[in-house]
Amino acid sequence: MTQAELEQRLSRKTGRTLHIVLTNNRRHALTYRARSREPDILRLSRFFLRADPAILKALAGFITGHAWAKPVLQAYINRESERLGRQRARRGMPVRTMGNRFDLQAILDDLNRSYFSDSVDVRITWGRHRQVKGKKSVQLGIYAAHERLIRIHPVLDEPGIPLHVIEKVVFHEMLHHVMGGTVSAEGRRCLHSDEFRSLERCFTQYDRAERWLRNNLRKVLG
Numbered sequence: 001m002t003q004a005e006l007e008q009r010l011s012r013k014t015g016r017t018l019h020i021v022l023t024n025n026r027r028h029a030l031t032y033r034a035r036s037r038e039p040d041i042l043r044l045s046r047f048f049l050r051a052d053p054a055i056l057k058a059l060a061g062f063i064t065g066h067a068w069a070k071p072v073l074q075a076y077i078n079r080e081s082e083r084l085g086r087q088r089a090r091r092g093m094p095v096r097t098m099g100n101r102f103d104l105q106a107i108l109d110d111l112n113r114s115y116f117s118d119s120v121d122v123r124i125t126w127g128r129h130r131q132v133k134g135k136k137s138v139q140l141g142i143y144a145a146h147e148r149l150i151r152i153h154p155v156l157d158e159p160g161i162p163l164h165v166i167e168k169v170v171f172h173e174m175l176h177h178v179m180g181g182t183v184s185a186e187g188r189r190c191l192h193s194d195e196f197r198s199l200e201r202c203f204t205q206y207d208r209a210e211r212w213l214r215n216n217l218r219k220v221l222g
């Protein structure tokens, strides 16, 4: 069913005016906020569009505050998340989001929620360890469009790297996914257009992170 159909059906069942926001977020598959002035906001993982009548009934029950609905929905969310996980594992290389210090999935999810209304559907992984000692520069992040995969250099998982620096790198790669390739006036493929550069500054700690990288990256690379 479409988002509009889901909205209509749930509104009819609950008697509330609902606004549904679809997300690609498996960790927060369902949140509901009743507001004194309707519409209420219901955030749902995209897979709820495939929900059968029993799950729709549970959603309506959840919205109207019935305790029985929660375990039904939790079981459904677990089932769907596992299925998606299996699908993704089949689709591409294994990802490793949990580092020694930072969980990339949590960082991606936070940025996705704060800046992109949960609309960015990409995977993220720590890259494999490579020697960086003595290198003058290193690519801290890279986005592979054909895999929909962001790879972050493991050097950013070392002690002393501030969270906002990783966030800045992840945000940059998310923008590559969102913007796609743009073509410059000269007809060349241009990855970092003026528009890209100005959007990059939407990340609130951009200047701070840039400054840190300028002053510390050499040290990090040894």
Ligand SMILES: [Zn+2]
Binding pocket: 172, 176, 191, 192
């Ligand atoms: Zn780039």
